[in-house]
Amino acid sequence: MEICGGQTHSLVKNGILEMLPQEITMVHGPGCPVCVTGVRIIDEAIWLAEQPNVIFTSFGDMLRVPGSKKSLLEAKAGGADVRILYSPIEALELAKGNPDKEVVFFAVGFETTAPANALSVVQADKLGINNYSILASHVLVPPAIEAILSDVENKIDGFLAAGHVCTIMGMDEYYPIAEKYYVPIVVTGFEPVDLLQGILMTVQQLENGECKVQNQYARTVLREGNRLAKETIHEVFAVNDRTWRGIGPIPHSGYEVNNRYKKYNARLKFKIDIGEARENKDCISGDIMKGLKKPFQCMNFGKACTPEHPLGASMVSSEGACAAYYHYASG
Ligand code: SF4
Numbered sequence: 001m002e003i004c005g006g007q008t009h010s011l012v013k014n015g016i017l018e019m020l021p022q023e024i025t026m027v028h029g030p031g032c033p034v035c036v037t038g039v040r041i042i043d044e045a046i047w048l049a050e051q052p053n054v055i056f057t058s059f060g061d062m063l064r065v066p067g068s069k070k071s072l073l074e075a076k077a078g079g080a081d082v083r084i085l086y087s088p089i090e091a092l093e094l095a096k097g098n099p100d101k102e103v104v105f106f107a108v109g110f111e112t113t114a115p116a117n118a119l120s121v122v123q124a125d126k127l128g129i130n131n132y133s134i135l136a137s138h139v140l141v142p143p144a145i146e147a148i149l150s151d152v153e154n155k156i157d158g159f160l161a162a163g164h165v166c167t168i169m170g171m172d173e174y175y176p177i178a179e180k181y182y183v184p185i186v187v188t189g190f191e192p193v194d195l196l197q198g199i200l201m202t203v204q205q206l207e208n209g210e211c212k213v214q215n216q217y218a219r220t221v222l223r224e225g226n227r228l229a230k231e232t233i234h235e236v237f238a239v240n241d242r243t244w245r246g247i248g249p250i251p252h253s254g255y256e257v258n259n260r261y262k263k264y265n266a267r268l269k270f271k272i273d274i275g276e277a278r279e280n281k282d283c284i285s286g287d288i289m290k291g292l293k294k295p296f297q298c299m300n301f302g303k304a305c306t307p308e309h310p311l312g313a314s315m316v317s318s319e320g321a322c323a324a325y326y327h328y329a330s331g
Contacts, residue, residue, distance in 0.1 A: 001148070001291045002198075003141060004162035005032030005319025006190050012324040014192045024199065027291030028324075030144050030247060031162050033109045033137075034061050034317035035285060038243040040277035041137045042067035047274050048104050048135060048266060049080040055098060057091040058106035060084040065313045068278040088120035088134070095124070095132035104266045107134040110162070111169045114138050114255055115229035118236035121257065121264045133266040136256050139242055141165050142173040143253035148290050149181040156291050158202035160188040160195070163217035168233075170225025174213045182211045189217040236261050245279065245313055246286025283312035288321050295325040302326060 002008055008028045011017055017026055030036050046067050049056035056072070063073040063082065076082040085091055088105045095103035107117040117134060124132045141162060148154060161174060166187045174185045184205035188198030198216045205212060215221055233255070242254025257265035266272075282300055287293040295301050295314070305311040307323055314320035 001027045001029045001156045001158075002160040002188070002195070003029040003031040003145070004164070004190075005035065005317065005321070005324075006164070007031070007160060007162065007188065007195060008321050009319055009324045010190050010192060011195055012328045016192060016195060017329070020199070024203065026199075027156065027294075028288060028321040029148070029159075029291065030244060030289035031110065031141065031165075032314065032317050032319040032321075033113070033139060034065060035289065035313040035320045036139055036244040036247065037062070037065065037108055037137050037313065038245050038277070039068055039279050040243065040274070041135070042072070043069075043274045043277050044267070044272050045106055045135055046070060046072055046075045046080075047272050048270060049075045049082050050078075051102075051270065053100075053102055055081045055083060055094060055101050055103045056106070057083050057085045057094065057103060059086070059108065061317050062106055062108055064310065064316045066280065066310065066316075068275070088117050089123070092120050092124055092127075092129060092132055095129050096127075099131060102131050102133070102269075105132070105134045106137065108137045110139055110141055111165045111233070112167075114233045114237060115168060115226075118232045121236045121261050122232065124264060125261065130263070133264045133269045134257065135266040136237070136254075138237065138255035139244060140239070140253050140255070142177060143250050144244070144247075145174075145177055145185075147247070147250045147253070149177070149183065151290060153292055154290075156183070157206055158184040159186070160198045160202065161185050163187055163189040163194070163221055166215075166217065166221045166225065168226050168229045170230075171213055171215060171221065171223045178211050178213050184211050184214070186214045187217050187221050189220070246283065246289055248286070280311050283314075285312045285314040285320075285322065288314060295322040295329075298322070
């Protein structure tokens with residue numbers, strides 16, 4: 001299993017899946033933050049965006065993700081002030097320029113985006129900007145790998161870990177997982193040659209009966225990760241339980257704003273009032289992200305569910321397995 005949606009995209013786009021010998025089957029992991037953001041959080045985002053005094057800001061790929069009843073894009077079409085930004089620091093600038101409004105940033109992503117989102121909170125605090133907050137939806141890779149390996153239906157023999165996540169967090173969290181579940185984990189990059197080498201290193205370990213953590217992406221990843229980035233994350237965030245779309249709750253698999261910076265936590269600043277969140281029952285993206293099924297096995301794939309009319313988040317994001325198959329794979 002390749003963990004990251006960027007790796008899935010590269011594997012499918014470059015035809016690597018078709019080139020692999022039949023003894024090797026790649027399955028596609030949950031490493032697309034758009035895909036795994038829980039429906040409840042999308043509903044929270046929409047509720048916030050629809051408050052009269054709020055400017056809701058987000059990376060563009062979150063806008064089309066379906067919530068229980070609608071998407072952020074539909075909320076925007078209905079009059080909500082939803083703006084697409086490329087960085088949380090832009091949201092901070094927006095807050096500075098609109099002191100009579102509340103600016104909320106949708107802080108989505110794996111460990112990779114957490115440092116910049118945390119930094120925006122530290123900056124807001126330093127500058128005394130009080131009309132800024134974040135809706136945290138961070139998810140963490142190692143607990144997800146453990147959840148997948150603990151599933152009774154799990155058949156995965158080896159993992160390509162996500163090179164960019166390890167650039168931030170380092171590799172230490174993966175050693176106990178490799179040892180406990182006796183599974184090779186190779187930290188891998190995103191170029192075709194990276195992926196081919198990562199697959200080769202995994203297969204060599206399997207043939208030798210090994211279960212080591214190896215670093216294919218050594219040009220970027222240090223075992224200890226990026227110390228400054230990790231310190232910034234730990235300054236602002238605390239680990240909490242998180243519900244992953246399609247997969248369900250995974251203990252200790254997310255970040256929430258910690259008590260010290262609680263005035264920047266949109267969940268505490270606003271009394272968010274939403275009903276029960278509902279996932280689309282026809283979407284099997286949870287099984288796809290656990291490596292149990294492929295997109296082609298979804299009866300809606302390319303019919304009721306397309307990138308123009310997605311039923312599930314895996315079809316929205318360019319890093320989602322369903323979107324990658326839709327654009328590049330042949331049945
Ligand atoms: S094709 Fe659509 S409905 Fe099917 S699993 Fe993918 S996102 Fe869900």
